[in-house]
Amino acid sequence: MLTLGLLAAPGLVSAAEAPVGDQAPLQAPDLGVASVGTIAPAKTRFLSLGVGKPGEISLAHQGVLFLDELPEFDPRVLDSLRQPLENGEVSVSRANHRVTYPARFMLVAAMNPCRCGNAFEPGYACKRGRIDRCTGDYQARISGPLMDRIDLRIEVPAVTAADLILPPPAEGSAEVAARVAAARDIQLARYADIGLPNVRTNAEAPASVLEDIAKPDAQGAKLLRDAAETMRLSARGYHRVLRVARTLADLDNADKIGRLHLAEALSYRALAEDVRQMA
Secondary structure (H helix, E strand, C coil), X not given: CXXXXXXXXXXXXXXXXXXXXXXXXXECCCCXXXXXXXXXXEEEEECCCCCEEECHHHHCCCCEEEEECHHHCCHHHHHCXXXXXXXXXXXXXXXXXXXXXXCCCEEEEECCCCCCCCCCCCCCCCCCCCHHHXXXXXXXXXXXXXXXXXXXXXXXXXXXXXXXXXXXXXXXXXXXXXXXXXXXXXXXXXXXXXXXXXXXXXXXXXXXXXXXXXXXXXXXXXXXXXXXXXXXXXXXXXXHHHHXXXXXXXXXXXXXXXXXXXXXHHHHHHHHHHHHHHC
Protein backbone atom coordinates (compact mmCIF):
# COMPACT_ATOMS: atom_id res chain seq x y z
CA MET A 1 0.00 0.00 0.00
CA LEU A 2 2.86 2.40 0.79
CA THR A 3 4.40 1.82 -2.64
CA LEU A 4 1.07 2.40 -4.35
CA GLY A 5 0.67 5.59 -2.33
CA LEU A 6 4.07 6.86 -3.43
CA LEU A 7 3.09 6.29 -7.05
CA ALA A 8 -0.44 7.60 -6.88
CA ALA A 9 -0.13 10.65 -4.62
CA PRO A 10 2.00 12.71 -7.02
CA GLY A 11 0.22 11.24 -10.05
CA LEU A 12 3.41 9.68 -11.39
CA VAL A 13 1.67 6.67 -12.90
CA SER A 14 -1.87 5.69 -13.76
CA ALA A 15 -3.73 3.03 -11.84
CA ALA A 16 -3.21 0.65 -14.76
CA GLU A 17 0.58 1.09 -14.57
CA ALA A 18 0.92 0.64 -10.81
CA PRO A 19 2.15 -2.69 -9.38
CA VAL A 20 -0.67 -5.14 -8.75
CA GLY A 21 -1.07 -7.35 -5.68
CA ASP A 22 2.26 -8.68 -4.46
CA GLN A 23 4.12 -7.54 -7.57
CA ALA A 24 7.27 -5.67 -6.51
CA PRO A 25 8.07 -2.39 -8.28
CA LEU A 26 10.98 -2.26 -10.72
CA GLN A 27 12.69 1.03 -11.57
CA ALA A 28 15.40 1.16 -14.24
CA PRO A 29 16.53 4.77 -14.81
CA ASP A 30 18.69 5.36 -17.86
CA LEU A 31 21.94 7.28 -18.13
CA GLY A 32 19.99 10.50 -18.55
CA VAL A 33 19.84 10.53 -14.76
CA ALA A 34 22.94 12.67 -14.73
CA SER A 35 22.96 14.53 -11.42
CA VAL A 36 22.07 14.09 -7.79
CA GLY A 37 18.98 16.22 -8.31
CA THR A 38 17.45 13.92 -10.90
CA ILE A 39 17.70 10.69 -8.95
CA ALA A 40 16.54 11.96 -5.55
CA PRO A 41 13.54 14.26 -6.22
CA ALA A 42 11.98 12.89 -9.41
CA LYS A 43 12.83 15.04 -12.46
CA THR A 44 14.63 17.61 -10.20
CA ARG A 45 11.41 19.53 -9.55
CA PHE A 46 9.08 20.21 -6.65
CA LEU A 47 5.52 21.21 -7.36
CA SER A 48 4.65 24.87 -7.13
CA LEU A 49 2.89 24.28 -3.79
CA GLY A 50 6.08 22.86 -2.31
CA VAL A 51 4.90 19.26 -2.53
CA GLY A 52 7.73 16.93 -3.54
CA LYS A 53 7.62 14.13 -6.05
CA PRO A 54 9.49 10.98 -5.03
CA GLY A 55 12.40 9.97 -7.25
CA GLU A 56 13.45 6.69 -8.76
CA ILE A 57 14.85 5.28 -5.54
CA SER A 58 11.62 5.84 -3.62
CA LEU A 59 9.49 4.51 -6.45
CA ALA A 60 11.56 1.32 -6.10
CA HIS A 61 10.62 1.04 -2.40
CA GLN A 62 10.07 -2.65 -1.48
CA GLY A 63 11.20 -3.56 -4.98
CA VAL A 64 14.21 -3.42 -7.29
CA LEU A 65 16.31 -0.52 -8.56
CA PHE A 66 18.22 -1.72 -11.64
CA LEU A 67 21.17 0.32 -12.91
CA ASP A 68 22.68 -0.87 -16.17
CA GLU A 69 26.22 0.23 -17.13
CA LEU A 70 26.84 1.28 -13.52
CA PRO A 71 30.17 3.16 -13.96
CA GLU A 72 28.64 5.30 -16.71
CA PHE A 73 26.37 7.06 -14.22
CA ASP A 74 27.56 10.33 -12.73
CA PRO A 75 29.55 9.45 -9.57
CA ARG A 76 27.46 11.98 -7.61
CA VAL A 77 24.32 10.07 -8.57
CA LEU A 78 25.85 6.80 -7.44
CA ASP A 79 27.02 8.23 -4.13
CA SER A 80 23.52 9.59 -3.48
CA LEU A 81 22.49 5.93 -3.07
CA ARG A 82 24.62 5.50 0.05
CA GLN A 83 22.10 6.93 2.52
CA PRO A 84 19.06 4.93 1.34
CA LEU A 85 21.10 1.73 1.04
CA GLU A 86 22.12 2.20 4.67
CA ASN A 87 18.89 3.28 6.37
CA GLY A 88 16.10 2.71 3.85
CA GLU A 89 15.04 6.32 3.34
CA VAL A 90 16.10 9.41 1.43
CA SER A 91 15.86 13.05 2.54
CA VAL A 92 15.50 15.79 -0.05
CA SER A 93 15.95 19.49 0.71
CA ARG A 94 14.90 22.24 -1.67
CA ALA A 95 14.61 25.90 -0.64
CA ASN A 96 12.54 25.94 2.58
CA HIS A 97 11.23 22.41 2.22
CA ARG A 98 12.62 19.12 3.48
CA VAL A 99 10.94 15.82 2.65
CA THR A 100 11.88 12.29 3.70
CA TYR A 101 10.71 9.39 1.54
CA PRO A 102 10.94 5.65 2.21
CA ALA A 103 13.54 4.00 -0.03
CA ARG A 104 14.20 0.42 1.03
CA PHE A 105 15.00 -1.26 -2.26
CA MET A 106 17.20 -4.01 -3.65
CA LEU A 107 19.94 -2.55 -5.82
CA VAL A 108 20.79 -4.66 -8.87
CA ALA A 109 23.50 -3.31 -11.15
CA ALA A 110 25.32 -4.51 -14.26
CA MET A 111 28.56 -3.36 -15.82
CA ASN A 112 31.35 -4.34 -18.19
CA PRO A 113 34.74 -5.13 -16.64
CA CYS A 114 36.24 -2.17 -18.52
CA ARG A 115 35.17 0.48 -21.03
CA CYS A 116 36.19 -1.81 -23.90
CA GLY A 117 34.00 -4.59 -22.49
CA ASN A 118 36.40 -7.41 -23.32
CA ALA A 119 39.02 -7.27 -20.57
CA PHE A 120 38.59 -10.87 -19.46
CA GLU A 121 38.22 -12.41 -22.92
CA PRO A 122 40.99 -14.96 -23.72
CA GLY A 123 43.69 -13.46 -25.93
CA TYR A 124 42.22 -9.95 -25.85
CA ALA A 125 44.70 -7.06 -26.04
CA CYS A 126 43.28 -3.84 -24.63
CA LYS A 127 43.71 -0.82 -26.91
CA ARG A 128 44.13 1.40 -23.86
CA GLY A 129 47.24 -0.36 -22.61
CA ARG A 130 47.55 -2.76 -19.69
CA ILE A 131 44.33 -4.63 -19.05
CA ASP A 132 44.64 -4.36 -15.27
CA ARG A 133 45.01 -0.58 -15.53
CA CYS A 134 42.05 -0.24 -17.91
CA THR A 135 39.91 -2.38 -15.63
CA GLY A 136 41.01 -0.60 -12.48
CA ASP A 137 40.45 2.90 -13.87
CA TYR A 138 36.97 2.05 -15.12
CA GLN A 139 35.77 0.30 -12.00
CA ALA A 140 37.29 2.99 -9.77
CA ARG A 141 34.43 5.24 -10.92
CA ILE A 142 32.41 3.41 -8.28
CA SER A 143 33.44 4.81 -4.90
CA GLY A 144 34.71 2.61 -2.10
CA PRO A 145 31.85 3.58 0.30
CA LEU A 146 29.24 2.61 -2.31
CA MET A 147 31.02 -0.64 -3.17
CA ASP A 148 31.15 -1.44 0.55
CA ARG A 149 27.33 -1.44 0.53
CA ILE A 150 27.06 -3.96 -2.33
CA ASP A 151 26.94 -7.45 -0.83
CA LEU A 152 27.06 -9.72 -3.89
CA ARG A 153 29.55 -9.07 -6.69
CA ILE A 154 29.41 -11.72 -9.39
CA GLU A 155 31.60 -12.01 -12.48
CA VAL A 156 29.50 -13.36 -15.35
CA PRO A 157 31.41 -14.80 -18.34
CA ALA A 158 30.27 -14.00 -21.87
CA VAL A 159 27.59 -16.29 -23.28
CA THR A 160 28.71 -18.23 -26.34
CA ALA A 161 26.61 -19.83 -29.06
CA ALA A 162 27.44 -23.22 -27.55
CA ASP A 163 25.98 -22.06 -24.23
CA LEU A 164 22.68 -21.30 -25.93
CA ILE A 165 22.46 -24.86 -27.27
CA LEU A 166 22.96 -26.45 -23.86
CA PRO A 167 19.89 -27.87 -22.06
CA PRO A 168 18.27 -25.66 -19.41
CA PRO A 169 19.63 -25.86 -15.84
CA ALA A 170 18.29 -28.59 -13.58
CA GLU A 171 16.76 -26.04 -11.22
CA GLY A 172 14.30 -23.65 -12.80
CA SER A 173 13.11 -20.22 -11.71
CA ALA A 174 10.03 -21.63 -9.96
CA GLU A 175 12.17 -23.91 -7.80
CA VAL A 176 14.53 -21.08 -6.91
CA ALA A 177 11.59 -18.81 -6.05
CA ALA A 178 10.19 -21.48 -3.74
CA ARG A 179 13.52 -21.77 -1.89
CA VAL A 180 13.74 -18.00 -1.52
CA ALA A 181 10.16 -17.83 -0.20
CA ALA A 182 10.93 -20.56 2.34
CA ALA A 183 14.04 -18.68 3.52
CA ARG A 184 12.02 -15.48 3.88
CA ASP A 185 9.43 -17.32 5.97
CA ILE A 186 12.24 -18.53 8.25
CA GLN A 187 13.50 -14.97 8.68
CA LEU A 188 10.04 -13.54 9.28
CA ALA A 189 9.38 -16.11 12.02
CA ARG A 190 12.83 -15.57 13.56
CA TYR A 191 12.40 -11.86 14.07
CA ALA A 192 8.81 -12.19 15.26
CA ASP A 193 10.01 -14.67 17.90
CA ILE A 194 12.54 -12.19 19.30
CA GLY A 195 10.09 -9.29 19.41
CA LEU A 196 10.96 -7.59 16.11
CA PRO A 197 7.80 -8.06 14.01
CA ASN A 198 8.68 -5.08 11.79
CA VAL A 199 11.93 -6.73 10.69
CA ARG A 200 11.19 -9.09 7.81
CA THR A 201 14.59 -10.03 6.42
CA ASN A 202 18.21 -10.35 7.50
CA ALA A 203 18.98 -7.19 5.53
CA GLU A 204 16.82 -5.17 7.93
CA ALA A 205 18.15 -6.67 11.18
CA PRO A 206 20.04 -4.29 13.52
CA ALA A 207 23.75 -5.00 13.89
CA SER A 208 23.31 -5.72 17.60
CA VAL A 209 20.79 -8.47 16.83
CA LEU A 210 22.93 -9.81 14.02
CA GLU A 211 25.74 -10.67 16.43
CA ASP A 212 23.39 -13.16 18.12
CA ILE A 213 21.43 -14.64 15.23
CA ALA A 214 24.41 -14.89 12.86
CA LYS A 215 27.07 -16.15 15.24
CA PRO A 216 29.24 -18.64 13.30
CA ASP A 217 30.61 -21.92 14.61
CA ALA A 218 34.27 -22.17 15.70
CA GLN A 219 35.62 -22.94 12.21
CA GLY A 220 33.54 -20.19 10.67
CA ALA A 221 34.66 -17.66 13.28
CA LYS A 222 38.33 -18.39 12.54
CA LEU A 223 37.74 -18.05 8.80
CA LEU A 224 35.97 -14.73 9.33
CA ARG A 225 38.76 -13.37 11.54
CA ASP A 226 41.42 -14.32 9.00
CA ALA A 227 39.40 -12.90 6.08
CA ALA A 228 38.64 -9.66 7.90
CA GLU A 229 42.37 -9.03 8.24
CA THR A 230 43.35 -10.22 4.75
CA MET A 231 40.53 -8.39 2.96
CA ARG A 232 40.64 -5.40 5.33
CA LEU A 233 36.92 -5.57 5.91
CA SER A 234 35.29 -2.46 7.34
CA ALA A 235 32.85 -2.77 10.23
CA ARG A 236 30.05 -2.40 7.67
CA GLY A 237 31.60 -5.06 5.46
CA TYR A 238 31.97 -7.42 8.42
CA HIS A 239 28.28 -7.17 9.30
CA ARG A 240 27.23 -7.48 5.67
CA VAL A 241 29.19 -10.71 5.34
CA LEU A 242 27.32 -12.01 8.38
CA ARG A 243 23.97 -11.04 6.83
CA VAL A 244 24.77 -12.88 3.62
CA ALA A 245 26.08 -15.93 5.50
CA ARG A 246 22.94 -15.99 7.66
CA THR A 247 20.81 -15.88 4.51
CA LEU A 248 22.79 -18.69 2.90
CA ALA A 249 22.24 -20.77 6.04
CA ASP A 250 18.51 -20.00 5.86
CA LEU A 251 18.45 -21.20 2.25
CA ASP A 252 19.99 -24.45 3.53
CA ASN A 253 17.49 -24.51 6.42
CA ALA A 254 20.47 -24.58 8.81
CA ASP A 255 20.21 -23.25 12.36
CA LYS A 256 23.90 -22.35 12.62
CA ILE A 257 26.17 -20.55 10.18
CA GLY A 258 28.89 -22.93 9.03
CA ARG A 259 32.29 -22.39 7.50
CA LEU A 260 30.94 -23.04 4.00
CA HIS A 261 28.28 -20.34 4.40
CA LEU A 262 30.91 -17.81 5.44
CA ALA A 263 33.31 -18.87 2.70
CA GLU A 264 30.62 -18.31 0.07
CA ALA A 265 29.59 -14.97 1.57
CA LEU A 266 33.22 -13.80 1.58
CA SER A 267 33.72 -14.91 -2.02
CA TYR A 268 31.01 -12.46 -3.11
CA ARG A 269 33.10 -9.56 -1.76
CA ALA A 270 36.50 -10.75 -2.99
CA LEU A 271 36.02 -9.59 -6.59
CA ALA A 272 35.72 -5.93 -5.61
CA GLU A 273 38.70 -6.16 -3.29
CA ASP A 274 40.84 -7.49 -6.16
CA VAL A 275 39.73 -4.62 -8.41
CA ARG A 276 40.48 -2.05 -5.71
CA GLN A 277 44.04 -3.36 -5.39
CA MET A 278 44.56 -3.03 -9.16
CA ALA A 279 43.31 0.57 -9.27
